[in-house]
Amino acid sequence: MDEYVEHMVKRNDPVYWKAALGVAAVLTVISLFLALQYAFALLLLLAMLAADYAVWLFSSVEYEYTYFGGGLELDEVLNKTRRRKIVETNGEELVLFAPKNSDAAKAEIGNAKVLDYSGNGPEDKKYAYIYVRNGNKVCMYIEGNDELVKQVRRNTPQKYKAY
Secondary structure, eight states, X not given: OOOEEEEEEEBOOOTHHHHHHHHHHHHHHHHHHHXXXXXXXXXXXXXXXXXXXXXXXXXXXXXXXXXXXXXXXEEEEETTTEEEEEEEEOTTXXXXXXXXXXXXXXXXXXXXXXXXXXXXXXXXXXXXXXXXXXXXXEEEEEEOOHHHHHHHHHHOGGGBOOO
């Protein structure tokens, strides 16, 4: 019987993200003061409020990995309010599952498109999930827990490399 494994990690936010939050807040306050003095600045205030909402929405991003029967589904959760499916793979598409810095992962990546969906956890918990779809090789870096790694090893032992 296949076991169902879910694992959620918080995205490692880019350095510039906190600066974007600060700039958006300052510009909103400035546009508020301008809107109190000039009627046409009300449009600027509305635009800044919309921009603040967009920045707020993307300020807290989490990745949820769902592994079941050899297939991995990756969802992006935006500020705990919106969910977006990023990718769904099956066991036949999987080429390699190995630690991120392993020799097997480095050798297999080659000309693959590399996407980082790992969190801000320790490097020894990050894995390369390499799959092929429509002739295109993709490498996703994900952060796995012990249960996820155990199930990948159990369902696709020939595609799991521990080194």
